[in-house]
Amino acid sequence: xxxxxxxxxxxxxxxxxxxxxxxxxxxxxxxxxxxxxxxxxxxxxxxxxxxxxxxxxxxxxxxxxxxxxxxxxxxxxxxxxxxxxxxxxxxxxxxxxxxxxxxxxxxxxxxxxxxxxxxxxxxxxxxxxxxxxxxxxxxxxxxxxxxxxxxxxxxxxxxxxxxxxxxxxxxxxxxxxxxxxxxxxxxxxxxxxxxxxxxxxxxxxxxxxxxxxxxxxxxxxxxxxxxxxxxxxxxxxxxxxxxxxxxxxxxxxxxxxxxxxxxxxxxxxxxxxxxxxxxxxxxxxxxxxxxxxxx
Numbered sequence: 001x002x003x004x005x006x007x008x009x010x011x012x013x014x015x016x017x018x019x020x021x022x023x024x025x026x027x028x029x030x031x032x033x034x035x036x037x038x039x040x041x042x043x044x045x046x047x048x049x050x051x052x053x054x055x056x057x058x059x060x061x062x063x064x065x066x067x068x069x070x071x072x073x074x075x076x077x078x079x080x081x082x083x084x085x086x087x088x089x090x091x092x093x094x095x096x097x098x099x100x101x102x103x104x105x106x107x108x109x110x111x112x113x114x115x116x117x118x119x120x121x122x123x124x125x126x127x128x129x130x131x132x133x134x135x136x137x138x139x140x141x142x143x144x145x146x147x148x149x150x151x152x153x154x155x156x157x158x159x160x161x162x163x164x165x166x167x168x169x170x171x172x173x174x175x176x177x178x179x180x181x182x183x184x185x186x187x188x189x190x191x192x193x194x195x196x197x198x199x200x201x202x203x204x205x206x207x208x209x210x211x212x213x214x215x216x217x218x219x220x221x222x223x224x225x226x227x228x229x230x231x232x233x234x235x236x237x238x239x240x241x242x243x244x245x246x247x248x249x250x251x252x253x254x255x256x257x258x259x260x261x262x263x264x265x266x267x268x269x270x271x272x273x274x275x276x277x278x279x280x281x282x283x284x285x286x287x288x289x290x291x292x293x294x295x
Contacts, residue, residue: 001147001165001172001282002032003205004053007046008274010178010211010225010247011074021254023276025049026074027178027247029207031165034284037145039065041163041176046276047078055083062089065144067151068096069178070160071107079108080117090126097133097151099159105130133161136192152196154180155189156224164196164203172283173203175240178247180209182230184222190237197238204282206235207274210245213260228260232268243271244278 007013007025014024026044030053033039040050043066054062062084069075084090096104108130112121121128134140137150146169154160154177162177175197185193197203210228212220217227226234228245235243245264248257261273 001034001167001170001174003174003280003282004030004032004050005046005207005244005246005274005276005278005280006030006050007042007044007078008246008248008276008278009044009074009250010209012250013045013074014250016253018253018255021275022248022257022273024250025276026077027069028078029176030054031147031174033145033147033167034170035146037065037147038062039067039144039147039149039165041067042069042075042178043077043079043082044075045078045081048081048083051081051083051085055087063091064093065149066092066094067149067163068094068104068161069154069163069176070096070099070156070158071102072158072179075179076107076111079111085124085126085128088125091129092126093129093131095131095133097135097153097159097161103130103132105132137196150196150199152192153189154193155182155185156180157222160224162193162196166200166203167283170283171204172281173201173205174280174282175203175206175238177206177208177234179224180226181222181224182209182226182234183217193234194238197240202239202241204240205242205244205280206238206240207244207246208234209247210273211247211249216249228264228273229267232264232271235268235271241270243268244274244280245271246274248273
């Protein structure tokens, strides 16, 4: 299993040079199975580069499963610029649980409606299917080729969803939990998340929301995000092997995040702040972690 982080910034994209080290694109990642299966999670501005890379790999169309954690704009704004949408032969299945009565089809159709976008959903050249998931996967997990997908609700305004992707053939396992306020989560919400992380066993990698530092959090309590210390606690309780902190505050430049990462490593040596372009390989003999384009 190969995981590429195309966007790790939260709330809004940033473009200044002193933010480039950790990256300024908002949330979007790609999970690729050993057999070539592709699953994208979220459609932040990082989706533009993700789409370009997919087009390089598949000139004759491709199949992609899209998992949406929730529908706030920083996780949606890259979708209209997703190049494969405008190619015949591309097939997308956009999946998510119903949130506040809204299905994936309801929300995505609205994004492409007039006057918000010049091309409406029924005119998009790609084939787009929608899948409304149950609130959790306690009795409704599904597979995409050799990848198994499970999920659980998270505490966030309007709701959010954590996803787990397992590749039984290689032993790779990954949990993605962005836009969660761990300290405000109810016992039932925490139990559901820890169950997701525990079945069938602790994941090889957990990517967890850590937008704030301890000093900043009191000003933003109730906004739906966690601290880096919360991410460490969640990882400890879940028994995960490696932790990547995601959804960086757009106000934090490279110097601020690098200092935060040093403090994080002192608490948990295997933890890091995710960087745009990070690639993680899980399962099998080729497991490794590197930056895209670097050995």
